[in-house]
Amino acid sequence: MQRQEAADVKAWRRWSVALTAFLAGTAALPVRAETILFVGNSFTFGAHSPVMRYRPDLVRDLNNEGIGGVPALFKTFAEEAGQNWTVSLETSPGKDLAFHYEQKRREIDGRWDVVILQDYSTLDAQRPGDPTRHAEAAGLIASMLRRANPRVRIELVTTWSRADLTYRTPSPWRGKPIDAMADDLAAGNAYALRRNPEIAGAIPVGQAWNRAWRDRVADPNPYDGIAYGQVDLWTWDQYHASAAGYYLEALVVFGKVTGYDVRRLGEQERAGRDLGLDPRVVGRLQAIAQAELTQAIP
Template sequence: MPVRAETILFVGNSFTFGAGSAAWHYRPGSVEDLNGEGVGGVPAIFKRFTEQAGLDYTVALETGGGRSLGWHLNERRAVIDRAWDQVVLQEYSTLDAGKPGDATRTIADTKALATLFRARNPKVSIRLTATWSRPDLVYRPGSPWSGRPIGAMAVDLRRAYDRAAKAAGPAVKDVVPVGQAFTCAIRTGVADGDPYDGTAPGQVDLWTDDHYHASAAGYYLEALMLFASITGRDPRTLGAGEAAAADLGIAPALAVALQKVAQRATATDGACGR
């Protein structure tokens, strides 16, 4: 009897569907977009990784630009309320759009979503994607992160996601430190930490032109982190010939460098050895 493919659902917003980059509509036929918008995004990059690793995942996504977890819970419940083996949840980039940095709603909505998914499958494995620092909120005035180090926002978001995971209980298996991986890439010289002053030679900009959403390289790093957490595989095993990187215009040397960053960030739980 053939082994059934593992089912996985990605719930999030533009940071999941890859806005502003080639990731947005990457291989949409390889995944199921539950909203029928032709999105591939980070889930499709993840799917490509699993194919190369010889793993069998049926990947679905439900995304909406600028949306919170509460919106998905209230407006897309009928779409996502199924039995899934794995679920990945990604909150709005500042947690609460009206109160940046406030985790109250994130904690409550994560708990409610975990309850929803556990009712369908008591063994469901849920992960939270802790997102990256936004340079537009760090290098410009008016936000709680203005004037602080570039990695501070990612750390604050991670702490909030940790609180949400704890409140949601054992169904949440991991908080994936994607934002801290961005910081790790900066600390190790792979990425430039300030896109407003240009990109240093030999480094990559992990953000797109709005200094808010990720570039193709940034979404690639996000997918690597999720691949490591979900599959338990070392992302470095994908190697220089990894197919999604080639499809997205990421040079082999940069793909390898980002794979190394993902491995380091995963091994240190986002601390990057510090």
């Protein structure tokens, strides 16, 4: 009996060692190749920042404009995480989703695994905050994409509050708290999701910006100076994002799409270094993104 038990223990140990070695080996392998398409405007291609021309060789720009943008940050994170994504983008400045459906169908109509849709910064340029046009265009694009791949996963990006529309320029958000616009945009995406249940969900970029202000990682009012130790998520026009703002956007998108804990990328993450971000800021932005995703994802 004792001999049999000893043999069983040895066999179990050999099996355990073999299993551990197998798992260690497979953990180092990249996941199967998947395709992702980003559709959007300057908030996706990284206008007014070095993100716009960041590593364009990593991605396929369907308009052949040499854009890297947030999609190239996504691809960089994927490489670091050992994930094999083929990343494409179709972007145009100042345009909404209706434009992409009406004018760019030839470029975006295809078989994709994941598609990220980012609309105009106020949802509707003529009626800021009204989600009707946004929901309709998102639905049309979703239906088109599902004909090519019924299993495509489509996500809507909830963008950020604009400082110019909150503090200076007449708008529905003038004089309101800085987080109000992002919350209204999130409500607009919620409306679009109710109208289009085939769309998987929304990516809470604007809510991550709100969290960065609440946690004093970022300064909420660039017009009165940037507080010491905080970053400005906007660029010079107080409308588009800075490198830090786009970096936070990319973290939230990557974490939502892949389920990867973006804190694992670490303070020395390559894109953050390439963009000249303080490693401490990189770590804090990763923590902000992950905290928002943990709250947003069931």
